[in-house]
Amino acid sequence: MSRFRDQLIRFQKKNYWRNLKHVRENLSYNPSLIKYENEYLSYLKTYEEISNKNELVKKVIASDLVYQGDYHTLRQSQRLTLRILRDIHEKRDIILLMEMFHAADQKYVDDFLKGNLTENDFIRKIDYGRKWPFSWQSWSSILYFCKERCIPVIGINSEHGEGLKSIRNRDQYAARVIVKTLLRYPEKLAYVIDGDFHISPNHLPKEVNDLLKLLDNPVRHLIIYQNAENLYWKLCKEDREEADVLKINENSYCVMNTMPANKIQSYLNWLEFSEDAYYPVKREWETEGVEGQGITIQEIIVSIASILEFDLPQNIIEVLSIHYADDYHFIDHIHTIKGIKGKIRLIKEKIIKGEAFLLEYEKDGEPRYLIYLPNSNINMAAEEASHFVNAVLRGPLKKSSDAFDRFYKNVITECLGFFGSKFINEKRKSHSENSIRILLGQIKRGEYLKLDPVIPQTAKYILQHFYLERQTTDQLAFQEKFQSIYESKSSTPTIFSTQLGYILGNKLYYAVKKGKFPLSNVREYLRDPFDDKRKAYYTYLDISERLKQEKAVSQY
Structure with missing residues (x-):
């Protein structure tokens, strides 16, 4: 383990345990919930092997029923749903079953998806704030994705009560809705989004399996967990923490898309009625309560x-x-x-x-x-x-009148900003050359219906820049190709240089962490204003060349 990597892991553990301590201090002791949680954790003690996004998507497509666990206060958790739906919707007919909606409100869900209700009317009619007190923005993109592609959405939730019996009753109720859906639409993939603890094999899946056995109607099912902390620390011990998909067993996988401390932090923020620790809703509480306890x-x-x-x-x-x-x-x-x-x-x-x-x-x-x-x-x-x-x-900084120098100084600045941000969230993603090619293919196939035209154009510029880097280091070649973009008054040069910096910063982080690139060099970059003419440009090319063999770490 490199000294730098050791520091990062200690830092993450410190934040995680501090956040967990604050959560426990703010929650009353609930033996029923603890029992339910421990039953869930018993299935996440180890994993079979490191997997990947492609294998997971293939398993999803081959299934009749998928349970995806959700950490309701973590936006990254809901983003996974959207990513998987984008990957599979052209290959399977889908029905989405969601804990966020009560089955009793199904009429309103249908009306909203058909365009018969506005968003505001829909939120009001289903009493969203009381029944599902989590950020609407985190979930609305999923609903609009389904609305645009005519994917049915079915509510599986019911009224809450107290204690373990109430939790199990909700699982049983959801199971009946799921089984009815499977029987009514046997050709479709039933994709269930429910809270993390609910998708444990001995919770909701067991209730569904028991009903299906009675009906003699077996199905191929898959469980997708997210961000199991104990598995992340296990990966750290094995020097494998960069893994983004784990195969738990033949019927279950775990996606790792954020750091353990950040997951718990999202819950602390929610307790403070804020979407994150850096945007307090009630400013007079900034130094009190949960808000003051997070990083x-x-x-x-x-x-x-x-x-x-x-x-x-x-x-x-x-x-x-x-x-x-x-x-x-x-x-x-x-x-x-x-x-x-x-x-x-x-x-x-x-x-x-x-x-x-x-x-x-x-x-x-x-x-x-x-x-x-x-x-x-x-x-x-x-x-x-x-x-x-x-x-x-x-x-x-000295103000530069040279557009070429301004462009590459921003590339270096964004590279260093992204590099440092990964100390806090190593799972933060940047694009790679390959992911940009995939993005352009998705855009061409119409998978992104509403997109600023500057995005595909900038993506093409990035690929052209990478191609030119492989051909020459001559600045005149880059000026001839991109000078009009460097000098543009639009947002394009900023987006272009920022994305080049992010891609470089992501690779630089892993190279330093693995001891393949000296941290001392990064320290020099941070102290350098890059005022000398063309210095930022040649520094960018030098870092790129030295990181040529460093593979981009993909995250799902």
């Missing part, structure tokens, strides 16, 4: 600097201000800051697009920093924290 941007900054073995200037965090999307006076404040008036239009565009950013400026001759986070997730917060560390170490 903060300031702590992320200190952790990143510590892992990189940097001592930041004393009191530097005190000159950092953090603003959120609910700060309605933010733009007024921006207008009062000297030296950034030329950036107001760009700032407003970023806010409208829901993007995070770091601003650097001076006040009374001293450096000042500002981080803006929209409805941020932990990746955004960690990336801006990394940008802050970079900004402090390299000092004030």
